[in-house]
Amino acid sequence: MDDRIRLLPEETASLREWHRTVRDRHENDFAAAKELVCRLGAHYEGGVTEVGFWTPDVVEAGVPHDDVYLEVLTPTEPVEVFGDGRDQQTVGVRRDRVPIHREGEYHWAAIEGMRPGTRERFGSLYQLVYRRDGEWHTLQDPLAYSVPFGAFAPAELIDMEQLDRERSDRGYFEALGTDGEPIPTTEHEGLPRVDPATSMLEVHPGTATESGSLAGLTRRYERIAEAIRSGRELSAREHVHLGYDAIQLMPVEPITEHRETHDFWSVSGERTDPEGGETAELSVAQPELINWGYDIVIRAFSAPNPALLETGRPHELVDFIAACHGMPEPIRVVFDVALGHAEARAEELLSEPFIEGPGMYGLELDYQHPVVRAIVLELQRRKMDFGADGIRVDGAQDFTYYDPGADELRHDDAFLAEMDAVTQTVAGTEYRPWMIYEDGRPWPRGDWELASTYRELIEQHPHSFQWSPITFAHNKPALLTFWASKWWRVFEVADFGSNWVTGVANHDTLRRGTQQPLPKGWEEDPINPYLGEDGPEIIDEAYDQPSTNALLHCFLPGVPMDFLTANAHAPWSFVRDTDDEWNVKVVAEEDNFLDWHVPGELYEDDRFFGRLKGLGVDDRDDLDRFVHVLRDVGEATDWDLAAMAGTVTSLGTPIDGESVTPADLERFAAAWMADVTDFANLEHWLDGLDDDRAAFTHRVRRFRQDRPWLREDIDVDGGEVFDYVHPVDGTVVYYGYRESPGGEEGVLFVGNMEGPAATVHPTDLDERIPADGWAEAVVTPGTDASLSGLTLGNGEAVVWTRS
Numbered sequence: 001m002d003d004r005i006r007l008l009p010e011e012t013a014s015l016r017e018w019h020r021t022v023r024d025r026h027e028n029d030f031a032a033a034k035e036l037v038c039r040l041g042a043h044y045e046g047g048v049t050e051v052g053f054w055t056p057d058v059v060e061a062g063v064p065h066d067d068v069y070l071e072v073l074t075p076t077e078p079v080e081v082f083g084d085g086r087d088q089q090t091v092g093v094r095r096d097r098v099p100i101h102r103e104g105e106y107h108w109a110a111i112e113g114m115r116p117g118t119r120e121r122f123g124s125l126y127q128l129v130y131r132r133d134g135e136w137h138t139l140q141d142p143l144a145y146s147v148p149f150g151a152f153a154p155a156e157l158i159d160m161e162q163l164d165r166e167r168s169d170r171g172y173f174e175a176l177g178t179d180g181e182p183i184p185t186t187e188h189e190g191l192p193r194v195d196p197a198t199s200m201l202e203v204h205p206g207t208a209t210e211s212g213s214l215a216g217l218t219r220r221y222e223r224i225a226e227a228i229r230s231g232r233e234l235s236a237r238e239h240v241h242l243g244y245d246a247i248q249l250m251p252v253e254p255i256t257e258h259r260e261t262h263d264f265w266s267v268s269g270e271r272t273d274p275e276g277g278e279t280a281e282l283s284v285a286q287p288e289l290i291n292w293g294y295d296i297v298i299r300a301f302s303a304p305n306p307a308l309l310e311t312g313r314p315h316e317l318v319d320f321i322a323a324c325h326g327m328p329e330p331i332r333v334v335f336d337v338a339l340g341h342a343e344a345r346a347e348e349l350l351s352e353p354f355i356e357g358p359g360m361y362g363l364e365l366d367y368q369h370p371v372v373r374a375i376v377l378e379l380q381r382r383k384m385d386f387g388a389d390g391i392r393v394d395g396a397q398d399f400t401y402y403d404p405g406a407d408e409l410r411h412d413d414a415f416l417a418e419m420d421a422v423t424q425t426v427a428g429t430e431y432r433p434w435m436i437y438e439d440g441r442p443w444p445r446g447d448w449e450l451a452s453t454y455r456e457l458i459e460q461h462p463h464s465f466q467w468s469p470i471t472f473a474h475n476k477p478a479l480l481t482f483w484a485s486k487w488w489r490v491f492e493v494a495d496f497g498s499n500w501v502t503g504v505a506n507h508d509t510l511r512r513g514t515q516q517p518l519p520k521g522w523e524e525d526p527i528n529p530y531l532g533e534d535g536p537e538i539i540d541e542a543y544d545q546p547s548t549n550a551l552l553h554c555f556l557p558g559v560p561m562d563f564l565t566a567n568a569h570a571p572w573s574f575v576r577d578t579d580d581e582w583n584v585k586v587v588a589e590e591d592n593f594l595d596w597h598v599p600g601e602l603y604e605d606d607r608f609f610g611r612l613k614g615l616g617v618d619d620r621d622d623l624d625r626f627v628h629v630l631r632d633v634g635e636a637t638d639w640d641l642a643a644m645a646g647t648v649t650s651l652g653t654p655i656d657g658e659s660v661t662p663a664d665l666e667r668f669a670a671a672w673m674a675d676v677t678d679f680a681n682l683e684h685w686l687d688g689l690d691d692d693r694a695a696f697t698h699r700v701r702r703f704r705q706d707r708p709w710l711r712e713d714i715d716v717d718g719g720e721v722f723d724y725v726h727p728v729d730g731t732v733v734y735y736g737y738r739e740s741p742g743g744e745e746g747v748l749f750v751g752n753m754e755g756p757a758a759t760v761h762p763t764d765l766d767e768r769i770p771a772d773g774w775a776e777a778v779v780t781p782g783t784d785a786s787l788s789g790l791t792l793g794n795g796e797a798v799v800w801t802r803s
Helices: 009-025 029-039 056-060 160-166 170-174 214-230 315-325 344-348 370-384 413-421 456-460 487-496 507-515 535-543 546-554 583-588 593-597 600-604 610-614 620-637 641-651 662-679 691-705
Strands: 041-045 048-054 068-075 089-099 101-103 106-112 125-132 135-139 185-188 191-194 200-203 246-249 265-268 276-284 332-337 355-359 362-365 390-393 400-403 408-411 424-426 429-431 434-437 465-467 500-502 559-563 721-724 732-739 746-754 758-760 775-779 790-792 797-802
Touching: 009 029, 009 048, 009 101, 009 106, 029 048, 029 370, 041 160, 068 106, 068 276, 089 106, 170 429, 191 429, 214 315, 246 390, 315 332, 332 370, 332 434, 344 362, 370 413, 390 413, 413 456, 456 465, 487 721, 507 535, 507 593, 535 593, 546 559, 546 691, 546 746, 546 775, 546 797, 583 620, 583 662, 593 620, 600 620, 610 662, 620 641, 641 662, 691 775, 732 758, 746 790, 790 797
Parallel strands: 200 246, 200 559, 246 332, 332 390, 390 434, 434 465, 465 500, 500 559
Antiparallel strands: 041 048, 048 106, 068 089, 068 125, 089 276, 101 106, 125 135, 185 191, 265 276, 355 362, 400 408, 424 429, 721 732, 732 746, 746 797, 758 790, 775 797
16 A cells, blocks of 8 residues: 555645636626535546535634644555444555645545545545634535445545446447437437336345345346347246336445444544554444435435445445446436435535525525535535436425425425536536426425415426325325225316326325224224235325326326335335434334234244244234323324333333333333334345246336336326226226327226226227227236226226237
8 A cells, every 4th residue: 555645735726726717707696606516525536536625614713724634544554344244344444634735615636646446445535624722523515425434434535447448238328329328318408318117116225136236126126137139938037027117126335323323433543643644543344224215414414324335335336336237127217316405414414504504304505505515416416426316306395495485385496497408428428317306395384285286397397207196105005995085086087197106105195005094994094904904905006006106107197206115015114213303203103014014923023023922922912002102102202212111111011120210211122123123124025025026027127118108198188098987886987998109009007906896898988099909918817808888987997009
C-alpha cells in the first residue's frame, strides 16, 4: 500500500479556480449550485482523488480554515466481516489528515495516495474533521457512493469509472437509442427515454431471498435465466418471478439506525498530530437492519444500503441490474426514490440548511434552498447512474413549500419537473429514465379519496406515469363489496388509465389489508367470505386472485404491477428495528397480523418465532391477546412506555418475569420485528405454491407481454365494452371487449370479482360483442369456458380471443 497521502497544491488550486469560474458564470444561485455539486464527494481518477464538501455550518461557526481536514482511514489488512459469519472485526488502519481548502461555503482538495475500493477490496474511508473549542468534530459526505458500515460511518472511496468499465451489461446501455436497442426507447429532447414497461413486479430485497441481499436476488434471476435457456420445465417458484419486463425494487438506500442497539463501526486511538499519520484500530460489523427501506437519512442516498450487501461492495447493485438486463427477455429495473422526507436522525448527519422542520414522516427538507435543491437532485442522479431504467418518486405530493403570501403549503411542482429533467449516463450513453410518480394530492386533506385525480403530474409531463387510484394504500380487496364499491375507480382505469401503474398488491396495500380486523361474522367492514376459510387463505386470495390478475393483465389499460410477496403467498407486515422511540408502537399497530398470517401450527413450528419463544411467549393465542392489549394500552397512555409496562403487568403478560419494564417491551418489539422478518422470507413459502396456479398466473402475464397494445385506453365510444352484470344480485361479474388498434384481434374478458358462483352468457352481455369466432386464451384452473353458459365461482375468469 502506498502510505503517502498528501495534498496536491496545484490541482487543489485548479479546483478552487473552477469553483470561482462557475460562481461568476451564473447569476442564479441554483444554476451555480447544480454545477458545483457534481464535483462534491470523492472522485478517483488516475491516482488522484478530488474531494469536495459543502460546509455552511462550519463556515458560520467561524472555524478557521486551517483547522479543517480530510481524515482518511486506510485499512492495512483485509476487511472480512462481510459474509463470513463474524459479528465483528478489528482492522488495523492508517489514519491521515490532509488540509482541505475553503472557497466560500465549500471545501475542496485534490489528494494523492487514497486507495480506491474495488470489487475485490475495501478502499480508504474518509470524513471531514475540524477542531472547535479544543475538540474534534466530524462531518460525513452526503454524496458518498459507498458506506459499508452504515449511514453514520465514514464513506468509502470507490473507483466508479472502473465499476462502470467492468459492468457486464455495457452493451445494453451502448445500444439504447439505436436500431439494435434491447428495450424500446423514444427520443425525447435529443436523448432516448426508456419506454414504459408492459408489466412490473415490486420486490422487497430484504425478504425476497434466503440471504436477504441483492446478491441473493442476482443468483435467483441468473438461475431462472439459465433454466429458460436450457428449456427446462419451470417450477412454481420460478413462474411467480416471470412474465414481467420491469422490476421495481423497494428502496435500496442507506437508512437510519437505532441509537442504542445499532453500532457498526468505531475507531480507537487519539488524534495526536493535526495532520495524522498515526495508526489506529477500526472495529467494524456488517450492518443488520430490518426496514422496508423508506426511513432514509438523505446522507449517502447515492450509495446502496449496506444491510442488503453480502460483500459490502456497491458492485452488488450493478450485478443485480446486469442480471435483469441479461435475461433472455431483458427486464428493466426501477428504483423507488424516497427523497420527499428524512427520518429524524438525519439532522445528526446533514448541515442545518437541509432541514425545514418536523414533518409527518420525520423531517421536512428545505427544497427551496438552492444548494439543498441541487444536492438532492445530484443524489438522485448518482443513484440512478448505477444503471436503473426507471424511477418511481415516492410520495410526490409531499414535496411542498410554505407560501407566506397565501399562508399555505404549495406543491413544489417545479422541483418535481427538475427530477424529471435529470438524465443518466451509463457506459458512455446518456438517456432519460421511465418516470413514475406516486402522487395522491390533495392528500392528506380530508376529502382526498374523492378529490384525488392521480393525473396532475401526467398532465404536466405527458410521458410520465402515476400510481392509479386502485393502487394506493387505502384499497383493501379482502373487504366484501370492494369490487362493487370501487367500480367508479376501476372504470377510470379503463377510461383514461393508459399512463397509470395499476394493481391491488404492493407493499402498502398488503400491509393495510393485514391491519384490518378479521371479523368472526357479518360485522362492520365484513371480509369477503368467498375468498377462503381462514385469514391466510383469504389474504392470499385477495391479493393474488385469478380474476383480478386476468382483469389487470389481460384487459385493463396502463402498466399492471404485482408484489412478489403476494405472488408467493407469503406473510407481510410493517417491520423496522431502526426506531429507538416508536418500535413498540409499530408492533402494537400490527396487532391483527397473527390472525391473517399465523395459525397455531405455524407458530408451533420450530423454524419460526424463536426469539419470542425465548422470551417465554410459547403460545400463539397468548401472543395474540398480548399484542391487542398492547395496542389498547398504548393508545390509552399515549405510548408512554413506563405507563404501558405497569399496566400490562397488572393485566398479565406472557413475557417471562414477575413484572414488565420498558426495557422488556423494547426487547419484545425487537424480537417481534426479527421473528416476523424471518417468517416473511419468501424462501419458506415458494416451494409450497401450487404448480397449476403459478403456471396460470404466468400465462396471464405472458398474454399481456404478447399484446402491448392493451396499455392504451379502452374506447367505449368506439365500440369497445367494459361493464359489470346488472343487477349484481350478490355477485360482481366484470366483463369487457377490446380490439387491437388495427382490428386484427379481439379480446373478451369475463370474471367473477367477488361473490358466489354465477352463470352468464358472455356474448349476450352486450350487443357490441361479436357472437362467434372466439377461442379460449386464458382460463382459471378448473373452469369450464363455455360461451353458451359460463359458470364462474369467486375469483374465476376466462379470456377469449378472436381473429
